[in-house]
Amino acid sequence: MNIVNLPPRRPLGKIHVPTVTLAHGGGGKAMKDLIDDVFISAFAGASAPALEDQARFDLAALAQLGDRLAFTTDSFVIDPLEFPGGDIGKLAVCGTINDLAVGGARPLYLSCAVIVEEGMTFDMMRRIAQSMAKTAADAGVSIVTGDTKVVQRGAADKLFITTTGVGVIPKGRDISVAKVRPGDGILVNGWLGDHGAAILAARGDLALDTSLLSDCAALHGLIEALLTAAPGTRFIRDATRGGLATVLNELAEASNVSIAIEEELTPLRPEVCGVCEILGLDPLYLANEGKIVIAVPPDEIEAALAAMRAHPLGEKAALIGHAGDGEPGRVIMKTVFGGSRIVDMLVGEQLPRIC
Amino acid sequence: MNIVNLPPRRPLGKIHVPTVTLAHGGGGKAMKDLIDDVFISAFAGASAPALEDQARFDLAALAQLGDRLAFTTDSFVIDPLEFPGGDIGKLAVCGTINDLAVGGARPLYLSCAVIVEEGMTFDMMRRIAQSMAKTAADAGVSIVTGDTKVVQRGAADKLFITTTGVGVIPKGRDISVAKVRPGDGILVNGWLGDHGAAILAARGDLALDTSLLSDCAALHGLIEALLTAAPGTRFIRDATRGGLATVLNELAEASNVSIAIEEELTPLRPEVCGVCEILGLDPLYLANEGKIVIAVPPDEIEAALAAMRAHPLGEKAALIGHAGDGEPGRVIMKTVFGGSRIVDMLVGEQLPRIC
Structure with missing residues (x-):
């Protein structure tokens, strides 16, 4: 017997569809x-x-x-x-x-x-x-x-x-958000924002027709390859809710460094930028489910990039910027027009129920 | 910005109550x-x-x-x-x-x-x-x-x-639902059904006024005391959703034994029985959140009972029956009137959202 009062069942049409009760x-x-x-x-x-x-x-x-x-x-x-x-x-x-x-x-x-x-x-x-x-x-x-x-x-x-x-x-591994030093390279393993943009389009209440797919993937294989090639890797974080911008802000704050990235080097599909432009969103804050942000010491940047690019989930891996000794906690992006802008932590809400 | 369409906010009156957004x-x-x-x-x-x-x-x-x-x-x-x-x-x-x-x-x-x-x-x-x-x-x-x-x-x-x-x-411990043998004692650590009955009364849509409290408690201390006193303990299970009856059925099926319990020995508060009588519920199926069902070999029954009764969460511990070599998987309760009834597995739903 049920004690709670249940709302009436929605009609399911003539075909019996087995559902959970x-x-x-x-x-x-x-x-x-x-x-x-x-x-x-x-x-x-x-x-x-x-x-x-x-x-x-x-x-x-x-x-x-x-x-x-x-x-x-x-x-x-x-x-x-x-x-x-x-x-x-x-x-x-x-x-x-x-x-x-x-x-x-x-x-x-x-x-x-x-x-x-x-x-x-x-x-x-x-x-x-x-x-x-x-x-x-x-x-x-x-x-x-x-x-x-x-x-x-x-x-x-x-x-x-x-x-x-x-x-x-494994013994000897020591990866932490507080270990990054000025001069470290900031890397990503590919196109950013695909998941957020794909979900946005899939919700259906926007008249958006795109071919975007979520980048949802298990990255442990890629990460093993990265850590083998670049054992000095300081920090890895998956850029999920809040996107690249949020990870960089957390990193800059915890490691007491500044971070400067370059728009030109940051992998963004034209289609993702298009969706963002229409909706007034910033792709740096879009969620990813198959992308990581990595900080590696200067002498391991090339090895890290090569290892990721050799993996199917890192073909578009890129060095997007560096940690620096500017204002601690500050994240800056140099734009394609030669200017620069502050990339702050997300304050409000960009997209609910994105993961 | 929010993408989904939200229902209008319920008015919260004049006082501002900080809520999650x-x-x-x-x-x-x-x-x-x-x-x-x-x-x-x-x-x-x-x-x-x-x-x-x-x-x-x-x-x-x-x-x-x-x-x-x-x-x-x-x-x-x-x-x-x-x-x-x-x-x-x-x-x-x-x-x-x-x-x-x-x-x-x-x-x-x-x-x-x-x-x-x-x-x-x-x-x-x-x-x-x-x-x-x-x-x-x-x-x-x-x-x-x-x-x-x-x-x-x-x-x-x-x-x-x-x-x-x-x-x-700890090394050497081996507790499993499949280890029970005919002759093992079936024990509980106290009053059954308090949680289910207390939640039922607390829902408020029934005009029930009781002093019942949920028995919600962490039982690891009691269980350590039990295992020290009765290291041969075969099986322990918390009798949550589906109550005593469900645990006994799972146990009888997995261990290929019959189980007979006695109504007279089963600790049930008169108030819990009263709530069940009014609502047509069976207290054996009521959820518990601080009660365990235990199977111990015959020679450790007394030690197990004594250890539990010495603990604040086991004062009302009781031997309620035994495993037997009757029809495997069958659970029987001898009633106070001298008859006996089959205690089957719960088929429908007694109380949603009880835990």
């Missing part, structure tokens, strides 16, 4: 069926040994991979759930893999907690679970434990996913 | 302020060293505590957020601590990912964050990393929290 969140038979049907069947095909309440790993085996455990979490609330270049499942797996990898960790295990709105179709749930499973398998990462909650219609927007990851940091 | 989820300055104000300030007072994007732990130090890492996650969507005996923050910390502890792990670190609805008041956010911090500090557990997402009004119901935990299992 509150019974699927009750902890009983229906929930077990939902989890077995949607998640266990998908994740069992990936590298997960078994989806259980509590996953367990041998500590001695972990210690052979490195000397520190890394641990990170992210919730994903992106709208729409499926978009050009990905879906919330792929995003949730890639996002947490990247959060581990940018700290120098090798991503190993993920947990997956989903909050589902009553009325979500089983078809879409299965597609998203399969997308998670495929992304994890391709990345060599296991989804080892999870949780499912169902809320009544109107109490959530279809589906939210929280992934938490553990990985191991 | 979409800007607080944008990845920029406002989000940093929200996180600093609400979370960092609360968790810094707890045992967390610093709330950073990626937490890191020394693997050698972990290996001194045991030989296996345990990893578990849960989302919390309880309605209402604050209830007699606790709030969603306390629940989210205790729930994940308990999920670690029932597998024999010593809980060490938690991550905390929150999804906030635009319009949530800062006051309530702060109360809940402080409750999380206090619960974690009291339990000796650190909240070490987190994430915040804000969704527009109507896209979530105020606040959802996902906690993920890591702990270490």
Whole structure:
């Protein structure tokens, strides 16, 4: 029996579409069926040994991979759930893999907690679970434990996913936002702003027709290649919410340096600039889901660029500027017209539910 | 700027109540302020060293505590957020601590990912964050990393929290749902159904006036005492969603045993039974947040009971029945009237958003 008062069901037309009901969140038979049907069947095909309440790993085996455990979490609330270049499942797996990898960790295990709105179709749930499973398998990462909650219609927007990851940091690696020194090169691994612009276009309430795809990708392979070629790398951060500008501001503040980048060197697709121009957005603040900002010492810039360009996810890697000893915390961009402007931290909100 | 079309704001009366806006989820300055104000300030007072994007732990130090890492996650969507005996923050910390502890792990670190609805008041956010911090500090557990997402009004119901935990299992411990044998005693640590009944009453849409409190509590201390006194303990599980009945069914199925419990021995407050009688609910299916179901070999039943009764969270511990060699997977309750009834797995939904 249901205690809460539910709003009336939306008519689903004549065809019966199997959807999630509150019974699927009750902890009983229906929930077990939902989890077995949607998640266990998908994740069992990936590298997960078994989806259980509590996953367990041998500590001695972990210690052979490195000397520190890394641990990170992210919730994903992106709208729409499926978009050009990905879906919330792929995003949730890639996002947490990247959060581990940018700290120098090798991503190993993920947990997956989903909050589902009553009325979500089983078809879409299965597609998203399969997308998670495929992304994890391709990345060599296991989804080892999870949780499912169902809320009544109107109490959530279809589906939210929280992934938490553990990985191991190999001995000797020391990557931190506070380690950057004047003279260090600032690099990115390719086109910026694709994810933000693609989601914006995919929302459909703007009459924008573009061929833009989200850049959503797992970057741990690229990062391993980078760290092998440039072991002195000081800092790596994925430029997600708030984009390049936010990462550079955090970096400049934490490392007490100034940063100057050049517009001419910054990889931006003409199509992304076009979308931004129409909407009055600044592409430097657009979210990315497959782009990292890197700081490397001067003598490793070339090696870092070469290693990234040799990787499929870094072909357009570029040196976009340098850290300096100007006003600490200040980020400047030299424009194509020869002037320069301050790139400040984002104050308001550019795009809600971008990840 | 906001791209999505937002519903009109509800009037808040004449007094200005600071609330969360979409800007607080944008990845920029406002989000940093929200996180600093609400979370960092609360968790810094707890045992967390610093709330950073990626937490890191020394693997050698972990290996001194045991030989296996345990990893578990849960989302919390309880309605209402604050209830007699606790709030969603306390629940989210205790729930994940308990999920670690029932597998024999010593809980060490938690991550905390929150999804906030635009319009949530800062006051309530702060109360809940402080409750999380206090619960974690009291339990000796650190909240070490987190994430915040804000969704527009109507896209979530105020606040959802996902906690993920890591702990270490001491060498030699082997607790599993498949290890129970005929003759094992089935124990609980006290009154059943308090959480479910308290939440039901707290929802307010039923004219129920009770003094019931949720039993929400961190049980790792009790479980350590139990495992010291009864090291042969086969199985421990917290009886959350789906209650005692669901745990017993899972246990009977996984261990291929029958289970018989006695109504007379099962600790149920008269007030909980009264609420259930009025509403046509079965207290065996009511959720608990501070109760565990335990299976111990016959020769350790007395020691297990004594250890639990000596702990403040186990004063009402009781032997409620035994595993047997009857029909595998079947759970039976002998009633106070001398009859017996099948206790099946919950099929529908008893109470949505109970945790």
